[in-house]
Amino acid sequence: MLRIRDASVTFPASDGPDVHALDHVSLDIAPDSIVVAVGASGCGKSTLLNAIAGFLPLSEGSITLDGKEIVAPGGDRGVVFQKDTLLPWANVLDNVALGLKYRGMSRGERHERSRRLLELVGLADFAEKPPYELSGGMRQRVGIARALATDPKILLMDEPFGALDSLTRETMQQLLASVWAKTGKQILFITHSIEEALMLGTTIVVMSPRPGRIVARFDADFVRDFAERGDIGPIQSHPRFIELRQEIRSLIHQPEGARTGTLQ
Amino acid sequence: MTLAANSATSFPSSTAQRAPSPRPRRSASTSTLGISLITLAALIALWFLAAHFEWASPLFLPSPGEVLTQFSAVWADGYANGTLLDHTLASLTRIAAALGVGIFLGIPLGLLMGLNRWVKGIFSVPIDLYWGLPPLAYLPLLIIWLGIGETSKIVLLSLSTFAPICFAAQAGVRSVPAERINAALSLGASRLQLFTSIILPSALPEIMTGLKIAIGAGLSTLVAAELIAAQSGLGYMIMSAANFLATDVVFVGLIVIAILAFAFTSGMRWLEHRLIPWKGKI
Numbered sequence: 098m099l100r101i102r103d104a105s106v107t108f109p110a111s112d113g114p115d116v117h118a119l120d121h122v123s124l125d126i127a128p129d130s131i132v133v134a135v136g137a138s139g140c141g142k143s144t145l146l147n148a149i150a151g152f153l154p155l156s157e158g159s160i161t162l163d164g165k166e167i168v169a170p171g172g173d174r175g176v177v178f179q180k181d182t183l184l185p186w187a188n189v190l191d192n193v194a195l196g197l198k199y200r201g202m203s204r205g206e207r208h209e210r211s212r213r214l215l216e217l218v219g220l221a222d223f224a225e226k227p228p229y230e231l232s233g234g235m236r237q238r239v240g241i242a243r244a245l246a247t248d249p250k251i252l253l254m255d256e257p258f259g260a261l262d263s264l265t266r267e268t269m270q271q272l273l274a275s276v277w278a279k280t281g282k283q284i285l286f287i288t289h290s291i292e293e294a295l296m297l298g299t300t301i302v303v304m305s306p307r308p309g310r311i312v313a314r315f316d317a318d319f320v321r322d323f324a325e326r327g328d329i330g331p332i333q334s335h336p337r338f339i340e341l342r343q344e345i346r347s348l349i350h351q352p353e354g355a356r357t358g359t360l361q
Numbered sequence: 362m363t364l365a366a367n368s369a370t371s372f373p374s375s376t377a378q379r380a381p382s383p384r385p386r387r388s389a390s391t392s393t394l395g396i397s398l399i400t401l402a403a404l405i406a407l408w409f410l411a412a413h414f415e416w417a418s419p420l421f422l423p424s425p426g427e428v429l430t431q432f433s434a435v436w437a438d439g440y441a442n443g444t445l446l447d448h449t450l451a452s453l454t455r456i457a458a459a460l461g462v463g464i465f466l467g468i469p470l471g472l473l474m475g476l477n478r479w480v481k482g483i484f485s486v487p488i489d490l491y492w493g494l495p496p497l498a499y500l501p502l503l504i505i506w507l508g509i510g511e512t513s514k515i516v517l518l519s520l521s522t523f524a525p526i527c528f529a530a531q532a533g534v535r536s537v538p539a540e541r542i543n544a545a546l547s548l549g550a551s552r553l554q555l556f557t558s559i560i561l562p563s564a565l566p567e568i569m570t571g572l573k574i575a576i577g578a579g580l581s582t583l584v585a586a587e588l589i590a591a592q593s594g595l596g597y598m599i600m601s602a603a604n605f606l607a608t609d610v611v612f613v614g615l616i617v618i619a620i621l622a623f624a625f626t627s628g629m630r631w632l633e634h635r636l637i638p639w640k641g642k643i
Contacts, residue, residue: 152543172549182544185639186562195558196548229642247548 099126099149099251099283103158106144106309118144120308121158126251126300131277131284131320133298135291137349141309142287146255149285150176162250172196175244179256181236183228189215189239190224196247207246214242217276234265238272245280252284258293270296271327278324291345295338296323303348313348315341423609428616431609440610441601443593449617451593456579458515463522463575468568471527475534475564476556492524496582497589504590514586521582522575529571533564566637569629576625584618 106119119141126132134142147153149160151170160167162174170176175196183192190211191198197207215221218238228236237257244252254273258266270293277284288294294301297320303313319332332338405425411417412424423431435445443451474481491499500517507513537560545559587596595614602610633640 150543150547152546170543170546172547174547176544176547178540178544180540182538182540184541184559184562185642186565186637195545198558199545199549199551199554227639229639243548253547 098128098163099285100161101125101145101149101158102160104145104148104155104160105157106141106148106153107156117308119148119155120310122309122311123158124302124311126283126285128283129281130299131286131297132300132302133286133288133294134302134304135288135294135345135349136304137289137306139306139309140304141306142304143255144309145304146176146253146285146287149251150174150253172200172247173250175247175249175252177237177240177244177252177254177257179259181228181233181240183236183239183243185227185229188225188227189220189231192228192239193242193246195243200247211242211246214246215239217245217279218242218272232265234261234269237261237269241273241276245276245282250283252282254284254286256287256289259288266293267329270329271323273297274320274324275327277320291342291349292333294345295319295341296329296332301341301345303345305349305351313345315345317341420606421608423612427609428612431607432613432616435598435610435613440607441598443598445598445613445617448593448595448598448614449621451591452583452587452595453621455511455514455518455594456576456583459518459522459579459583460572460575462515462519463526463579464572466519467523467526467571467575468530471530471568471571472534472561472564474527475531476560481531488524488527491520492528496521497585500586500589509590514583514591517586518579518582522579525574525578526568526571529567529574530564532571533567534560536567537563566633566640569633569637573626573629576629580618580622580625 101122101124104119104122105117108116108118110116122141122145124132124145134145136142144153148155149167151167151174154168167174183189184195187195190208193211193214194207197210202210212221212224215224218241220235220238220242223231223235228239231239240257241252258269261269273284273286274297276282286294286297288297295317298315298317299320301315301317302311303315304310305312319335319338323329323332326332408422408425412419412422412427416422419427432445434440437444439445439447441448470480470484474484496517500513503513503517507516541559541563542555545555550558583594584596584599587594588600591597595618599611599614602608602614
């Protein structure tokens, strides 16, 4: 269980008042759930993820994972970045095995385990390729396999499909839904796409900028259906889906002055 | 919910995107090779013509035939206290020693300067100061301090190879993408693992570039230093020949230096291809 309590991150600004990138955010991420944070640019969703990953210190509040306070990056939180961060000098298999190598696992064992993960993301045939010979979507799959390899408690995904074309993106969403259904990992997923949030989230938190806050929270269950059927069409025409999409859209596009009344 | 138990049923690969189709492999070097060879042949032909019709006095422009004859003469009998091989080896030994010093001091110090603010603060000023000076300007000082022998020349050359390698290693460390470091940390890398598995290989392309610059700087400093103060080496041979207006021997020396420079460049290109095949692809 990941527990975020009154987390704030403040950046000093060179001119004018400090920037409250994250303002007293509280959120729980239960095992077996996908929490999707959605919002416009600058709403603090990436700041939130970076704080959980340990890349960024909190100014106030606390984040604990299974009761342990987060102070630095660590292997118990797997991160998938928007830009792929694979090592160009290592092949796909060794990239997936990187975290296991850091743990001192033997070569044979970590390769065996990494091969199983490559199978999980549908890239078993590409194990020996260098990453730069793969397409953008395939590189992101390697990134997901690498983050899963060390069996982290939580997977943090920072707009991982944001740079992909829409067809690849759909395939990747489906992949993630199926990986989640198989592994039951708790996931925090950041996106600015409302559709993506609804397709993938069991909980969707809507964030707003200046200061970065959670303004609303919805429960959804389209992801199970999505993982089973693997088809976006019927889900997106579901009346509940359309209703939620409209509601979230109006929350995000609300003028800043009017938002203050709708907090939580 | 371990991964092992669940990964038996895999995500169907049928929906996987295909890998980008390989691009036709015709690199710039092969497609321009023919043109370059024709240019080279044309230049040599022009030299033949110029010598044959004596567009310039043979004293200033020897014919290719004469240069070839002189080449075998210098190779067999030597010129200015040594055979061609002696002079070439003398020059190569100096540049090899200088590159060795440049690499073994420049890379570690450059890496440290990239990693640590204090090391950078302390060392960047003296390096910046001397690197701005033309090496031949402080050669007389080195000769006063260290004598006219090999030491002063090797120190001079080492100084000219050290700075570009050191700067490159430092730039290499600072060019490591922050996301790559964050990714390694969240995979559980220790500080040492971060350095050996991420920072060092990430800095390698920059270091190779620095090495190429160092070879160029070393080669030009080498010949210049030999022209001024040496009893052996290609620069010394050229200078001695020039003093007696033996233009053909000057040509022999220049051709050998050109071949050496070309060999260094090709060797570096080969090494880059072997060590950093990903360069320019990410």
